[in-house]
Amino acid sequence: MTSYQSILDWINYPDPMINPYYPFGDIYNLPYDICYKLWEIIGGTIAWLINLIFPGNSVSTWLVCDMTTNFFALILFMVVIFLVVFVGVLISLWEERKVLGRAMDRRGTMIGMMGFLQCVADGFKTFMKDNIQTKKGDNMTYIWTVSLIIGTSMLIACMIPLSDRWFVVNYDTGLLIIMALYALAPFFILVSGWSQNNKYSLIGGIRAAEMMVAYEVPMLIIIATASLLAGSFNIGDIVQAQYDTMPYIIPMCIGFVTFFLCATAEAERSPFDLAEAESELVEGWQTEYAGMKWGLIMLADYMRGYVSCAMITILFLGGWDLPFIGDLNNVMPEIVFLLKTWFVFFLMIMLRCAVGRVRTDTILNLGWKVFMPLSIVNLMIVLILKVGGIF
Amino acid sequence: MTMDYLDKYRDGRHKSWKDLWIMKPIVVVTKVFNKTVVHRPVTVLYPYESLWEPDNYRGRPALDFNKCIGCGMCVRMCPCTAIILVDCPDDEGNNVERPQVNMGRCAFCGYCAEYCPEDAMTVTPIVELAEYTRSDLIYGPRRLAYDHTTEGMKVKLEETLISDYKAGNGEKRYLHSKIDRPELESSKCISCKKCFKVCPAKAIVMTEHGKNAKGRPILWPEINNETCVSCNNCVDACPKQALHMKEVL
Numbered sequence: 209m210t211s212y213q214s215i216l217d218w219i220n221y222p223d224p225m226i227n228p229y230y231p232f233g234d235i236y237n238l239p240y241d242i243c244y245k246l247w248e249i250i251g252g253t254i255a256w257l258i259n260l261i262f263p264g265n266s267v268s269t270w271l272v273c274d275m276t277t278n279f280f281a282l283i284l285f286m287v288v289i290f291l292v293v294f295v296g297v298l299i300s301l302w303e304e305r306k307v308l309g310r311a312m313d314r315r316g317t318m319i320g321m322m323g324f325l326q327c328v329a330d331g332f333k334t335f336m337k338d339n340i341q342t343k344k345g346d347n348m349t350y351i352w353t354v355s356l357i358i359g360t361s362m363l364i365a366c367m368i369p370l371s372d373r374w375f376v377v378n379y380d381t382g383l384l385i386i387m388a389l390y391a392l393a394p395f396f397i398l399v400s401g402w403s404q405n406n407k408y409s410l411i412g413g414i415r416a417a418e419m420m421v422a423y424e425v426p427m428l429i430i431i432a433t434a435s436l437l438a439g440s441f442n443i444g445d446i447v448q449a450q451y452d453t454m455p456y457i458i459p460m461c462i463g464f465v466t467f468f469l470c471a472t473a474e475a476e477r478s479p480f481d482l483a484e485a486e487s488e489l490v491e492g493w494q495t496e497y498a499g500m501k502w503g504l505i506m507l508a509d510y511m512r513g514y515v516s517c518a519m520i521t522i523l524f525l526g527g528w529d530l531p532f533i534g535d536l537n538n539v540m541p542e543i544v545f546l547l548k549t550w551f552v553f554f555l556m557i558m559l560r561c562a563v564g565r566v567r568t569d570t571i572l573n574l575g576w577k578v579f580m581p582l583s584i585v586n587l588m589i590v591l592i593l594k595v596g597g598i599f
Numbered sequence: 600m601t602m603d604y605l606d607k608y609r610d611g612r613h614k615s616w617k618d619l620w621i622m623k624p625i626v627v628v629t630k631v632f633n634k635t636v637v638h639r640p641v642t643v644l645y646p647y648e649s650l651w652e653p654d655n656y657r658g659r660p661a662l663d664f665n666k667c668i669g670c671g672m673c674v675r676m677c678p679c680t681a682i683i684l685v686d687c688p689d690d691e692g693n694n695v696e697r698p699q700v701n702m703g704r705c706a707f708c709g710y711c712a713e714y715c716p717e718d719a720m721t722v723t724p725i726v727e728l729a730e731y732t733r734s735d736l737i738y739g740p741r742r743l744a745y746d747h748t749t750e751g752m753k754v755k756l757e758e759t760l761i762s763d764y765k766a767g768n769g770e771k772r773y774l775h776s777k778i779d780r781p782e783l784e785s786s787k788c789i790s791c792k793k794c795f796k797v798c799p800a801k802a803i804v805m806t807e808h809g810k811n812a813k814g815r816p817i818l819w820p821e822i823n824n825e826t827c828v829s830c831n832n833c834v835d836a837c838p839k840q841a842l843h844m845k846e847v848l
Contacts, residue, residue: 311632314642558632562624 218252218259218272221245229278238373238542239292243284247277289376293365296546297510298327300517300553304510307554311561334503342496346403353400354501357393361508361515364389368518371528371541372444381441383522387431390474390515394420397483401493412492415568416483419473422575423480426583427470430463433587434523437599447527451537455526459593463586464524466579468555471516473571476509478560485565517552521545525552652724654751657709659725659738660700661745661752664689666719669696670799670830672775673711673720681705687740697740703733709754714775716800716828718753721745762846776829779844781822787841790818794833794842802826803833 224230224237224244232240255268262268270276302317302324309316317323341347364386369375379385394416401413434456435441438449450456457464473480484492491497494505521527525548528541537544566574593599643650652658660673674682681704684696698711698720711720723745730736757771758778772778781794785808795803802825805818820833820842834842 307632310635310640311628313631313635314640315644318644558625558628559621561628561632563621 215253215256218256218268219248221248224281227274227278229275231278231282232378235378236373237375238371239288240281240285243288244277244281246284247280248272251277251280289366290362292370292542293362293368293511293514296549297365297507297514298324300514300550301327301510303550303553304557304560307557308561311558331503334500337499337502339501340496340498342405345405345496349399349403350496353396353403354497354505357396357400358504358508360389360392360396361511364515365511368515368522369443370545372447374542375444378444379442382443383431383435383441383446386515386519387428390512391420391424393512394483397493401483404493404496406496408489408491408495409493412483412485412489412495415485416476416493418568419476419480419482419571422572423470423473423579426466426575426579427474429580429583429587430460430467430470431523433460433463433583433590436587437590437594443522443527447522447529450526451529451531453599455524455531457524459599460524460586460590462582462589464520466582466586467523468520468552469574470579471520472556472559475513475516475556477513477516477556479563479565480571481565482568482571487565513553513556514549517549517556518545520552521548654724654749655709655722655754656724657707658723659702659705659707659728660709660711660743661721661723661725661748662698662740662743663719663721663748664697664740664744666717667697667740668717668719668799668828669698670716670828671696671698671832672714672716672828672830673698675831676710676714678708678710679704679706682711685740698743699740700738700743701736702728702738703736712752712754713756716774716776716830721748721752722754723748723752760846762848776824776827777847779829780824780827780847781829781831781833781842782845783820783822784841784843785819787839788819789839789841790816791838792818793836793838794820797832797836799830799832800826800828802828 224241225234227244230240251271255271258265258271259268302322305326306316306323317326319326319329341350367376367382367386367389369378369382397416398413401409401411401416404410435446437456437459438446440446440449469480476483482492484494486492489495491502494502497505527548528545529537530544669684671684674684681701682698683701685699686694687697689695700711707726709722712718712722715721725745728736755773756775757773759769759771760778763770763772790805792805795805802823803820804823806821807816808819809817811817822833829844831844834844
């Protein structure tokens with residue numbers, strides 16, 4: 209047994225890859241590394257303090273052994289991954305408020321840090337609100353659907369990899385899993401709109417289901433096209449393939465426009481916010497949700513917007529890589545990815561500013577008569593490029 | 600064939616192809632965005648900065664206590680009956696009548712300042728009048744004072760009479776006393792001197808016009824046109840309706 213003399217004997221920053229319980233195989237994971245070393249500091253300090261009082265005890269050595277460090281590092285890993293996504297979403301919320309304000313010739317929010325703290329103020333405000341609930345609604349579905357909507361939105365937002373070293377899971381079918389979870393929300397919205405026993409909510413829920421029929425198919429065709437071009441469903445492989453050839457916005461420019469509109473519809477952002485059309489239906493399917501439930505629904509909305517933008521970044525803009533700068537890409541790929549995501553979000557905000565909400569029949573027209581042929585045309589172009597041997 | 604297909608997509612509201620082109624509003628929005636990012640937006644940060652206000656901005660009325668003659672013109676003209684005359688001591692301790700404004704009723708029309716014959720009542724740019732109780736909103740004569748009165752705040756009554764206009768004289772009349780003035784119907788006058796007592800401008804002198812059957816002097820009011828402010832007080836006070844407001848021709 210090693211002799212522990214000072215605190216530095218407890219904290220020695222080992223490489224997490226050497227840990228036999230390292231959960232990510234042989235791929236380096238930056239947030240896990242950060243959390244591993246964070247636990248080295250926290251756990252090592254606790255172990256040192258306990259060891260000062262009871263020298264030679266087994267709890268201290270337990271706190272810094274491989275298995276325990278791995279366990280607590282994974283818990284911290286969850287917190288870190290969520291916090292990064294959360295802050296990223298709050299920044300996109302702030303961006304929306306500021307850009308929308310400027311585009312309307314006003315200032316947007318002005319509360320602290322150029323208006324960023326308005327998000328925090330809104331959070332506190334919704335916390336203090338009464339939690340009002342309908343008596344005649346179906347309470348179980350009412351509560352469970354909203355939990356599921358928020359849960360799946362946060363899950364996919366956390367599952368988006370920020371770089372090839374910042375990921376949660378590295379599936380070969382990562383893209384499909386994210387899109388599958390992403391497409392779940394309209395079902396929950398339908399059930400939730402029904403359970404509230406309110407005409408506005410029911411219309412909102414039915415509109416969500418109707419809209420999903422319109423945009424989901426062309427969207428999946430374009431995703432399949434992009435993965436056909438890259439030859440993989442793995443997000444890392446798609447980004448790497450774009451780095452090796454060119455960002456897919458160049459061969460798939462038609463697909464980019466179509467996917468952009470479909471992704472806006474998927475995130476239920478204006479002009480496709482039929483389900484919560486606050487000027488026609490009060491808040492659509494969110495009418496009966498009060499207090500923090502509503503606040504979390506809004507957060508989930510923005511998380512889905514963030515996921516839409518991240519998918520566009522991954523599929524069309526080359527993900528976390530920038531062209532022509534070579535090895536410099538390894539410096540801050542996460543920041544590059546987030547900046548690209550916020551840029552795409554900026555385009556979405558501009559779209560929201562410019563055009564009015566589509567009608568329910570127009571979205572179906574658009575989905576089946578415009579987006580669908582365009583995605584097929586896009587697929588044909590990609591097939592020609594692929595067969596022609598360019599990619 | 601393609602055009603047929605696209606025609607089918609068009610739902611009748613879109614007469615031209617360009618209507619489907621969503622780039623136009625996006626370009627407009629981007630222009631506004633670029634302009635407001637480079638320059639300031641049109642809105643101001645209100646509590647910290649405010650817009651420029653003109654001198655004759657109709658804020659709360661203000662009173663110059665010593666210029667006021669207590670004629671009650673503002674009370675008479677106020678459309679919301681927000682103003683009443685109250686008794687209060689002036690600087691020498693004499694009891695005088697001065698207007699008191701209830702800001703809870705005030706509509707900020709500025710008529711009191713327009714009709715004031717002495718320009719004692721003025722408008723001010725003050726609009727932040729929030730108080731905790733409604734009684735706090737009642738501004739007494741001394742509280743109505745305002746230090747930074749400029750010439751522009753003494754708003755004038757500008758009126759063109761139709762009779763003037765028809766006579767080919769379109770000039771504006773700036774004072775109420777140039778429009779209406781009390782006139783005496785001397786056959787009704789009973790020499791009671793009430794008009795003399797209520798005149799705030801001391802414009803009425805009682806002059807003797809012979810003696811009556813009992814040997815008492817017959818006193819008729821003589822109105823000095825220079826000092827008369829046409830405040831209507833003498834007309835209201837006359838017990839026999841011997842005084843009337845007549846238009847100045």
